[in-house]
Amino acid sequence: MKTELIITTYNNPKALNLVFCALQDQSRMPDRIAIADDGSGPETKAVLEKYQSYLPLRHVWHPDTGFGKNEILNKTIASSDADLLIFIDGDCLASAGFIERHIELAKPNAFSTGSVVRMNAQTSQNLTEEDITSKRVFDAQWLRQNGNIKGLSDSLKAGKASQSVSRILDRLSPVKITWSGGNASTSRSQLIAVNGFDETMRYGGEDKELGSRLLNAGVKGQFLRYSAPLLHIDHPRGYVDPEIVKTNRAKIEETRKMRRRWADHGLDRHISA
Template identity: 50%
Template sequence: MYSELVISTYNNPRALDLCLESVAMQRTAPDGVCIADDGSGPETRAVAERFATRLPRLRHVWHEDRGFEKGEILNKAIASSQAEVLVFIDGDVMIHPDFITRHLNLARPGRFATGSLIRLDAAATASVTAAMVRSGQVFSRRWLRENRALGKLSTWLKTRPFPVPVMDVLERMSPVRRSLCGANASVCRSDLLKINGYDETLKYGGQDKHLGVRLKNAGVRGRHLRYSAPLVHLDHPRGYADPERKKRHKALIRAARRSGESWTAHGIEKDPRT
């Protein structure tokens, strides 16, 4: 199936540069790469242009900065994509060389796959270089342990310490709810169109979970790749976080679970009555 990697970003060109370095190191390259840009400045465009010759069919989808509008720019990326399978990450992560391979091996209609993050603190983030990404050092358990990223057994398991078949069994046994994580997910484009994509009224805090709940309500089942698709997250401030909005979004997620709703009127297609 034709695949596209969709990378959401906003005004973090250093992180995006490191992210794209990791994309360029994939053992299985996606058929296309889309940078879904929520209104960044020229520095981000310059990063995209630098990688245009290194990555297959790189496109840059941008809209004007109106505050946190990640759902809207992702909907634009989904609507304009020609891919059958979309893999989603954020532009502040670095993906293991087998990341795309694992997602594509699990991709099929009626299923979304979702994983998790290994988080770096600010000091470790500042130390990362493009050379460390290219060499794979940032995925090394020794380096991650030395940089305070492996404090729990569950996090250590996210480094894929055993062969994929073993990690696959552990993923199937995991009691963690299969909530969609937008920084590590894949889903068929047709399934996203079935629910009209992201609800654009939800800003930061819960919009990915809301999407995952509506996918499940539409009969699209979640699949863990919690321990088999390693991904390292670069630290950054979150000035856009809003506790009141997060509270509202949690209520909307609970309501979607209860009601069984799947379609949103505030998604890719706009309902003129709302």
């Protein structure tokens, strides 16, 4: 089974540098790492060049015309030759077993979805490569001391529980399963079957709409909530539009009610016949 990690990014080279720094310590590397780049400038390209010799990178880029995350994701999926695709955002740090856990859980007709521990603004601003290479950023005690653990759930996500206990907690989690675009995986063939991401949708739940279509198509969702979480680097979200979020929620509900499986404006636009 050929695997590819797809990382979305847009003009956040500092965070992307730290993401790559964490990926170098994976217990199992993917065959390829694709950067789905929604129109970043030369600073992002420079970060890729820094890690080109250490990581199996490819760069999928299109011009910046506004929020086009779903479109660049579809272009990246279309150009991939992997069987299993794993998705994270370019502001999320993966601990050593992250990729291995997604590969371990991969099944036909299933997708895996995980969660994040959200680091606060101060920790995110002060984060260094040395924090990552020393692995202290993944230590629950360090996270707590820096004000990033908000309760029992965060403690468990940050590794306070053993892997065997974490896997049991994944199965028992009462949270509704949906596709979390910053931490998810499934086969490329499953994404082709539902026509990938809906490119008419802008920021605000657009990943959940894909998850609803996968579930409608009979693809089973499974959790990695505690056994493969990510650390999320805080950043401003000036691009959030409450009206778009409201519209997206209505579309997600419609997708669920209508049992819609296919995105009319999706992946097929980028796959050659």
